[in-house]
Amino acid sequence: MNMDALLLSLRLALCVSVILLAGGLPLAYWLAFSNWHGKFLLETIVAMPLVLPPTVLGFYVLIAMGPHGPLGKLWQMFFGHGLAFTFEGLVLASVLYSLPFAVQPLIASFESVDRTLLDASAVLGAGRLRTFWRVILPLSIPGVVIAVVLSFAHTMGEFGVVLMVGGNLAGVTRTVSIDIYDHVQSLEYAEANRMALVLLAISFAVLSVVYAVHRRVGRRLWTPWTAK
Amino acid sequence: MDTVDGEINRAVLTARLKMERLRPDSPPFLLDISIEVPPGITILFGPSGAGKSTVLDCIAGLARPDQGRIAAGEEVLFDSHAGINSPPQARRIAYVFQTLALFPHMSAEENVAYGLDGLPHQERSARVEEILEAFRVDKLRARKPPEISGGERQRIALARSLVTRPRVLLLDEPLTGLDAELKAAIVDDLRAWNAARRIPILYVTHTREEVDALGERVMAMDHGRVVSEGTPIEVLEAPRRKRLAQAAGFENLLSATVVDLREADGVMRVHLNGSLSELEVPLGYAAAGDRVRVAIRAGDILLATMPPQGLSARNVIEGRIVRMETCGTLVRARVDCGVEFIVHLTPGAVRSLELAERCRVWLVLKTHSCHLVEE
Structure with missing residues (x-):
């Protein structure tokens, strides 16, 4: 079995989950509580990866990251090398691709917090930040778990975006799904099967966590197939 | 402490x-x-x-x-x-x-x-x-x-x-x-x-x-x-x-005394206590001399700046605006006709009629806008 590919996928999924959690919390808070009229535009952008073919997303990210693209130029300026076909580029593309899987469960659970509790917190003197940390976030733990687990699993299994942005560089951008594809191309079905089983097991484990959490909180917070 | x-x-x-x-x-x-x-x-x-x-x-x-x-x-x-x-x-x-x-x-x-x-x-x-x-x-x-x-x-x-x-x-x-x-x-x-x-x-x-x-x-x-x-x-x-x-939304609740019944017309005349005015209201179970209450919605009253003529409405009462308060898109006028009426107007009506406090006005009330409430 190709341990390099598996470790790379795990490292990628971990990085993406952490970044999405850190960035998803403020973004989801804003989307859940803002009264701005144009909010739907941002909601649309966040949901885009759900319906966009990974190759389309990957294509534009690749263009942006390329030596003439804005992201690529910026990266070149700060780090002295390009962004396309690197691990960092893969992380960035995966963050965009998994954004709805992190942000939408967070929005759903923030919105399900009883607004009277937020009013109670305000009249007791707590500002927004304190209300978020002490009331909204603790009551949204199931949503946070689902967000992390789904963005992890989704990143583990992605193929199209990785292929477009990362290519197929062993130890740098060759993830599990690319590895499986390679094996099948070379008619190495036994090898492909081993890797595929690993992904299958991970997906099963992850979805059981999602459903176990749903069962515990007694209501559906969010699942990708209800949004699709 | x-x-x-x-x-x-x-x-x-x-x-x-x-x-x-x-x-x-x-x-x-x-x-x-x-x-x-x-x-x-x-x-x-x-x-x-x-x-x-x-x-x-x-x-x-x-x-x-x-x-x-x-x-x-x-x-x-x-x-x-x-x-x-x-x-x-x-x-x-x-x-x-x-x-x-x-x-x-x-x-x-x-x-x-x-x-x-x-x-x-x-x-x-x-x-x-x-x-x-x-x-x-x-x-x-x-x-x-x-x-x-x-x-x-x-x-x-x-x-x-x-x-x-x-x-x-x-x-x-x-x-x-x-x-x-x-x-x-x-x-x-x-x-x-x-x-x-x-x-x-x-x-x-x-x-x-x-x-x-x-x-x-x-x-x-x-x-x-x-x-x-x-x-x-x-x-x-x-x-x-x-x-x-009041629970039903009447801003005007006036006490009155029945003057006479005109059963053929389905109406009766009442005298508003504390004023010289009389109102024609729908016939109710009452006799001359009975005390009744008349309830009128503030939005059901028309207001004219000249004595109106050729109206189907039976009740025209002269009065004077004592106060006007703007409340959002609504103007609440208090009109003194011996008894005080509350009339709801739109800001546009106030402007075009040039209504102001102390203006002389005539209130027009349809008979069936006057609801009878037993005392």
């Missing part, structure tokens, strides 16, 4: 609020009240939809009135003219919600300590301790709200609100669903707590039983207005008919 408490003792809550809320499928809701809440318990009584909770939300800073002024003692919390609107966090007004809104993931003790953020640890626990004992829930400190019984949850919600030493306490039907004995016990503890502090407490309810049980001062509210004020007996025993008619 520290200086903060000394300051609280003199604080009277005053609130003048005007607010218009558009609602789908029904006429806009107008809130227009001016209340004064002295130290001690004052009850705000009225049917659901009367605007009671909106009043509390405005005072707490959770809703923003279109116009008005809210002050606790000397300190102005909201003033639409001066552009003052302090946030709920800064008002030091405690609010116990109908649902209590205890934080379900925190223990009773953590709930109570929530508002004491920033105090040194020692003082914090001392204050929590004191209030838990005052409301007899010190044994429940480690339990979370879902594990606490009704009645005790109310006590914890009161403790959580009062531990911050607020200058005003707002209660929105906090004891709904409890039996009378339990209610009385909780109210006794609240009274005992407030005996030394004397803060104004505004208690909202829609049940007469609570008014009877709590009553010191009562303000009855309906359709966004305070309709009567006084002791529970004065407010609750006020003529039932009067409250019924």
Whole structure:
């Protein structure tokens, strides 16, 4: 079995989950509580990866990251090398691709917090930040778990975006799904099967966590197939 | 007793609020009240939809009135003219919600300590301790709200609100669903707590039983207005008919005496008590000389600046505008015709007729806009 590919996928999924959690919390808070009229535009952008073919997303990210693209130029300026076909580029593309899987469960659970509790917190003197940390976030733990687990699993299994942005560089951008594809191309079905089983097991484990959490909180917070 | 408490003792809550809320499928809701809440318990009584909770939300800073002024003692919390609107966090007004809104993931003790953020640890626990004992829930400190019984949850919600030493306490039907004995016990503890502090407490309810049980001062509210004020007996025993008619949305409620019946026309003439005017109203079960009440919606009255002619409407009464108040997109004119009428106008009508206070006007009333209510 190709341990390099598996470790790379795990490292990628971990990085993406952490970044999405850190960035998803403020973004989801804003989307859940803002009264701005144009909010739907941002909601649309966040949901885009759900319906966009990974190759389309990957294509534009690749263009942006390329030596003439804005992201690529910026990266070149700060780090002295390009962004396309690197691990960092893969992380960035995966963050965009998994954004709805992190942000939408967070929005759903923030919105399900009883607004009277937020009013109670305000009249007791707590500002927004304190209300978020002490009331909204603790009551949204199931949503946070689902967000992390789904963005992890989704990143583990992605193929199209990785292929477009990362290519197929062993130890740098060759993830599990690319590895499986390679094996099948070379008619190495036994090898492909081993890797595929690993992904299958991970997906099963992850979805059981999602459903176990749903069962515990007694209501559906969010699942990708209800949004699709 | 520290200086903060000394300051609280003199604080009277005053609130003048005007607010218009558009609602789908029904006429806009107008809130227009001016209340004064002295130290001690004052009850705000009225049917659901009367605007009671909106009043509390405005005072707490959770809703923003279109116009008005809210002050606790000397300190102005909201003033639409001066552009003052302090946030709920800064008002030091405690609010116990109908649902209590205890934080379900925190223990009773953590709930109570929530508002004491920033105090040194020692003082914090001392204050929590004191209030838990005052409301007899010190044994429940480690339990979370879902594990606490009704009645005790109310006590914890009161403790959580009062531990911050607020200058005003707002209660929105906090004891709904409890039996009378339990209610009385909780109210006794609240009274005992407030005996030394004397803060104004505004208690909202829609049940007469609570008014009877709590009553010191009562303000009855309906359709966004305070309709009567006084002791529970004065407010609750006020003529039932009067409250019924107002509950149905009549701004004008006039007492009158029947002059004669014209059964062939299906009408009768009544004399408005206290004026020289007569009205033709639909025939009712009454005899000449009977006293009746006539209810007329302010929006059903037409207003003319010249004596109108060639009208189908039977009632034209001359009067003079004594006051005009703009309330959102509505102008409320008080017209003195011997008795005072309230007439609703649009700002456009006021402009095109060049209406102003002291203008001479004629009110036009259709016979069937006059609703008869038995005395």
